[in-house]
Structures are given as C-alpha cells and as structure tokens.
Amino acid sequence: MFNVVKLHTLVPNIHLMEVEAPEVAEQVQPGQFVIVRAAADGERIPLSVADWNPQAGTVTLVFMEVGVSTGRLARLKAGGSIPTVAGPLGRPTSIAAAGQRVVCVAGCYGIASMFPIVRALHAAGAEVSVVLEARSRFLLYWEDRMKALAKQVITITRDGSSGFRGHVHGLPALLHEAGVTPDQIVVNGCTFLLSQTSSSLASLGVPITVSLNPIMIDGTGMCGVCRVTVGGEMKFACVDGPDFDGRQVDWKEMLARRKQYMDEEALLWHRTSCGKGH
Ligand SMILES: Cc1cc2nc3c(=O)[nH]c(=O)nc-3n(C[C@H](O)[C@H](O)[C@H](O)COP(=O)(O)OP(=O)(O)OC[C@H]3O[C@@H](n4cnc5c(N)ncnc54)[C@H](O)[C@@H]3O)c2cc1C
Ligand code: FES
Numbered sequence: 001m002f003n004v005v006k007l008h009t010l011v012p013n014i015h016l017m018e019v020e021a022p023e024v025a026e027q028v029q030p031g032q033f034v035i036v037r038a039a040a041d042g043e044r045i046p047l048s049v050a051d052w053n054p055q056a057g058t059v060t061l062v063f064m065e066v067g068v069s070t071g072r073l074a075r076l077k078a079g080g081s082i083p084t085v086a087g088p089l090g091r092p093t094s095i096a097a098a099g100q101r102v103v104c105v106a107g108c109y110g111i112a113s114m115f116p117i118v119r120a121l122h123a124a125g126a127e128v129s130v131v132l133e134a135r136s137r138f139l140l141y142w143e144d145r146m147k148a149l150a151k152q153v154i155t156i157t158r159d160g161s162s163g164f165r166g167h168v169h170g171l172p173a174l175l176h177e178a179g180v181t182p183d184q185i186v187v188n189g190c191t192f193l194l195s196q197t198s199s200s201l202a203s204l205g206v207p208i209t210v211s212l213n214p215i216m217i218d219g220t221g222m223c224g225v226c227r228v229t230v231g232g233e234m235k236f237a238c239v240d241g242p243d244f245d246g247r248q249v250d251w252k253e254m255l256a257r258r259k260q261y262m263d264e265e266a267l268l269w270h271r272t273s274c275g276k277g278h
Contacts (some may be wrong), residue, residue: 015074025086038072111213156174186208
C-alpha cells in the first residue's frame, strides 16, 4: 500500500495529493506519469507527477475531479492509503538547451504537471515564458512557483479577472506584444487546450510539444487503448509519448477516442451514487 501524506483542494475541483512512493520519487523525470488506483476494486488511471522529494520518498499528484476514480481519490484523507502507484511511466519531456526561448502554456491540472518542466528548463539555462490559462482568476494556482523560475508569467482568463481576457486563440498577438519569439512551445492541460494552442501557434513554425491524455489502461504498451495518430503513424501515448508534436496530432481521432466510453462512465457514476464510492 502507498500512504497518502497530504490531500487537499488547491482550487475548486482540483486536488493535490502527496503520496509515499520512494521508487517513483527516486527515478521520475519531468513529463512522466504514474498509474494509480484509488481502491483495490478501482480502475487504473494515469496522473502526471507534479513534484517529488527523493529524500522523503514522496511524489505529488494534482488531479481534476471529473468522474468516479478521481472522485474516489478526492474523498481519501491524509493518513489513508491507495493500493497502486505504478511508474514512472512514459518518456520524459525533452528539455531545451541553455539560451533557448521556451513558451510553456498550461491550464487546469496541466499547471501542476508543467511545474517540473519549467523547473528543469530553468535549471538548464533556457529562457522560459509561462502562460497560465483558466476560466477565471480563482482557478489559477502555483503562479508564485512559476514566477520564481520563469522570465515572465502571463495569465489569460476567459472573464478577464486576471491578465488578458480571452482564450489561447489570442496567443500569437499576446506573444508578439510581449516580445517573445519562441524556439519551442510546450503545452500541458486538457485536450481542448492542447489542440487549440497547437492550431493557434502552428504559424510560428516551431515545435509544439503537447502532453497527450488519452484513456489508458496498463500504461505499458500492451492494451492498445491509448492509440493515437501522429504524423500519419500509429503511436501508443503511454510508451511513445505522452509528448508529441501538436502540429502532427490527429486531433479529430484523439477527441473521438477519448469519448468512446462516455456512456459506461456515466452509468458507473450513477451506480456509485455519483462517484461517492461503493
Ligand atoms: C499521461 C496522462 C497524464 C494525465 N495526468 C493527469 C493529471 O496529472 N491530472 C489529472 O487530473 N488528470 C490527468 N490525466 C487525465 C486522467 O487520467 C483522467 O481525467 C482520469 O482517468 C479520469 O478518470 P475518472 O474515472 O475520474 O473519470 P471518467 O469517468 O473516466 O471520465 C469522466 C469524464 O472525464 C473524461 N475523461 C476521461 N479520460 C480523460 C482524460 N484522459 N483526460 C481528460 N478527460 C478525460 C471523460 O470523457 C468523461 O467525460 C492524465 C491522462 C494521461 C493519459
Ligand atoms: S495504455 Fe495500454 S497501450 Fe498504452
């Protein structure tokens, strides 16, 4: 069993869980993920590692409550435990060299998964600009952590309560205004943010690294559930990714495959008293 050391809500619907997993904490690199189960009868779900402490043997996961499994995780308490934390899995995010200008775009749980990437870029001597996106100011978090590492932090909110009003569609103008000409763009967050940022910034002609989040089961390349098409080739996000160039991803297929179990997920949600566990 893996002990839960901390569990609290960061912003509405987004929770932070620190769990003892010494082997993961020892080896994990930015951009990698773990597969967790909230209970012995629970499904396996992938979550990115947002931070780690090899001395304490702990890893930090930040998750958005969207269905039964994330709902069960959210109802755990510090002092409890979970049966599975498997990993680290996936390929680490490739970290740009010193002097490279990197724009990191992050929203919802992707703000947390972007944090170790920003930290590694900073340590490598890259010049990092961070763009945080949310519906409203009250959904932003870890801005202070990003400010401590990045050259600048830009916020975009749909209601204009923090930074620029709008969505990532306005990013080309925003980066131009801020005088940022990136050599690379990295995007973490929901599929909508990944696909929209990829299309809005494709004209800049630089690599756009997106961390894909398809449905996964084993996370080791065995089941085929996480199949995606990138540059016309079939890839498994768990072993070939989760990072790919967003300009090459078949977003239509990715979105369709993500929705394939929606009826079953809704049914399970109702059977478990709206995610409150068994
Ligand atoms: C490599 C990887 C890393 C991830 N890292 C994180 C993370 O750090 N934090 C986090 O909150 N989530 C992360 N996800 C997404 C997370 O795995 C899903 O949100 C989770 O499996 C949903 O489980 P559930 O039972 O609570 O919801 P379900 O009942 O399975 O789904 C509820 C709703 O969420 C949607 N959904 C299902 N799977 C996903 C998905 N992969 N992404 C987005 N929406 C989904 C469904 O379409 C449905 O509408 C990651 C996914 C991958 C592949
Ligand atoms: S999750 Fe099974 S092949 Fe990727």
